[in-house]
Amino acid sequence: MPKIARNKQIQFQNMVTNLIDVDPKIVSREESLASESPYREKYHIEPNSGILNDPNGFSYFNGEYHLFYQWTPLAFTKEPHMWHHGWYHMVSKDLVHWRDLGPGIESDTYFDSHGAYSGSGLVVDNNLFLIYTGNTWDTKWQRVPYQIGAIMTPAGEFRKIKKPFIIGSPTGYTSHFRDPKIWQSGNSYFTILGIQRENLTGAAVIYQSQDLQNWQFKGEVKTKYNELGYMWECPDYFEIDDQGVLVMSPQGLKAEDDKYQNIYQTGYFLGKHLNLDTLAFDHGDFRELDSGFDFYASQTTLSPDGRRILSAWMGVSELRYPTEAYHYAGALVFPRELTIHNGKLIQNPVREIKELRHDAQTLNLDVTTTAHTISRGFAQELKVDVHMENTRQVILYLCASKDNQKSTRLVLDRVQQRIILDRTNSGVPFNIENGHVREQHLAIETVVQLDILIDRSSVEIFVNNGELVFTARIFPDDAQDNVLLEATDGVAKVVGKKWSL
Known part of the structure; x- marks a missing residue:
């Protein structure tokens, strides 16, 4: 694992720019400009300013749904130009009426100094445990990922866990290692992460923990695809009707007839349960989740009545959208219920849409x-x-x-x-x-x-x-x-x- 000298840590710490350090008038000006856009959505989540992308930490906790999204609030400003990846916090009792709670996780420590990247949440001991990727770059501009955590209390207070759970990448893989999705099985906790092999192909790996603090590398999920793009982002494993589902966003797929027409894709494998001992996953072919233009980086959670609910970024990386003229971009899809029918993952608007x-x-x-x-x-x-x-x-x-x-x-x-x-x-x-x-x-x-x-x-x-x-x-x-x-x-x-x- 790469080691970073203390003087470099101090240098990076001095580079951290927090939103709290920005003149409130600048933030207000950006939000005012965004509010003037003729393209503001009526019932989809979108940012008050800047860039929205991946949904994160999607959970049902303390009687409400909590949904964060990656947020770069001053992406379109020049003074200061602030590429700040944090998490913005939204809550809802019914998945359709959302309250804005403002910034949740900020990139304000050494271990997330270059972005609080995607992650997930799990209710543990009356708190919401959050795990996410902290992005950093060393002085030679080499990426060093950290898998780190935070605790959110029922009162909505956040406390970051000081010690990283995982430092760098496991042997045999590049520094493209991110987006932990957590779940509990029996007495153990598991997280699946997207990763890039040293041969520049994408995969997903599993870590296991008994206490949420110490995580052991179990290995790579054994799928039938050894070459499916160059990186798998935002992997999410879950089970519906006694079948296993692995959703992820592979980058680098070449277009084939009607398939893979977007710059990046999101899709799934459907099969038997993932074997958590051997990591063998017996599954069918890779299928795209969405056949349109703007869908990426999905994440799911369970509703209190046992439904599997999906959110996703209604956009794709590296594309430019007309709203950027008003200094904002990105939205989330309307929440969807997932079911399985005839060997396919089925999506429909959540039934709570009737409230709208x-x-x-x-x-x-x-x-x-x-x-x-x-x-x-x-x-x-x-x-x-x-x-x-x-x-x-x-x-x-x-x-x-x-x-x-x-x-x-x-x-x-x-x-x-x-x-x-x-x-x-x-x-x-x-x-x-x-x-x-x-x-x-x-x-x-x-x-x-x-x-x-x-x-x-x-x-x-x-x-x-x-x-x-x-x-x-x-x-x-x-x-x-x-x-x-x-x-x-x-x-x-x-x-x-x-x-x-």
């Missing part, structure tokens, strides 16, 4: 070759069955202008057995180099079930009760608040409901 619904409208329409407006609004949910036995293709124009010159197109093609999401003319163009269209095979016989969440600058589309999901950021203008429908050949029956959210 109002102004219900029943839909029972015969849709023809003339585009027909079925609803309006920037914050709405459409839950419909599209009957296609008498048509070849149905197109939904989401967030469309009145003349339909601008829209995000969702195409259901019964002949080609395809579903296509096209944001070519959705509004402000961005991320052009990675394409405007995402599509997947969809077995269409007669009916396609859709549950569509529309917010001011995003859409989340759940197809056939969550068998397929498409997530996309879009940036329409103020007049693009229509949803239109048309059948390109014949007549389609559309039955369901629309709610404002």
Whole structure:
């Protein structure tokens, strides 16, 4: 393990810049600019300023859900330009109404001086135990990761644990080693972390502890993929219906037909339980969790009634979004319930979404070759069955202008057995180099079930009760608040409901 001299520790400590040291007027100015954005979401979590990315520490504790996210509040300022990775703290009793508790974990020690990176939480002895990666760079600009911890009390007070749990990386791996996800099994605690082998391929490793302070390296999770990208970020192992699930975000996958079209992906293995003694994991093929444009770094928790709930960053690393003109970027997806059906991980909006619904409208329409407006609004949910036995293709124009010159197109093609999401003319163009269209095979016989969440600058589309999901950021203008429908050949029956959210 690399050793760092005390004089270098002092040098790094002097480099630490805390948000508390910044003039409050600068922070207020950044938040004011962000609040002026025309693209602010109505019911999705997004930052008051700066950059939001990975969800962290997602837990149910002391009667509430606690959800943190990686936060760089002054990423777009010049004086000071502060690349400060901390955790921002949100709480909710119902997963849909969130209270802002402000900064949670700050990068204010030597061991996280260059970022409090991703991690997780576990309720232990009436406290929330948090474990995360502290990022540092030595004087030769070599990365040194530390796996460190903190305790949050029921009163919401944070106490960092001074001694790192793990220093550096295990033998045979590079310094890309991060994102611990913790759970308890029997009398032991386990954490899974993403890592890069010395041959520059990605993997996940397991550590075990009896006391949460001393962690022993158990080894690498034995999957059937020896080469799946160059780094696995944000691994998360859990079990549903007596099956094991490993979700992670592998970096460096090459596009294959309709798969892996984004710069980075998030997906899962589904199989038998992970053997915690041998670390053998008998599983199926790698599948992407989301077929859209903007989904990464997911994390799950258990609800009090035993449901597995997922959050994720509604964005991807290294991309630029139009909100940056207002000095903020990033949002979290609407929380999703995970289930397993026919060998697939199924995602649907949490049932608590009913608490947001109002102004219900029943839909029972015969849709023809003339585009027909079925609803309006920037914050709405459409839950419909599209009957296609008498048509070849149905197109939904989401967030469309009145003349339909601008829209995000969702195409259901019964002949080609395809579903296509096209944001070519959705509004402000961005991320052009990675394409405007995402599509997947969809077995269409007669009916396609859709549950569509529309917010001011995003859409989340759940197809056939969550068998397929498409997530996309879009940036329409103020007049693009229509949803239109048309059948390109014949007549389609559309039955369901629309709610404002």
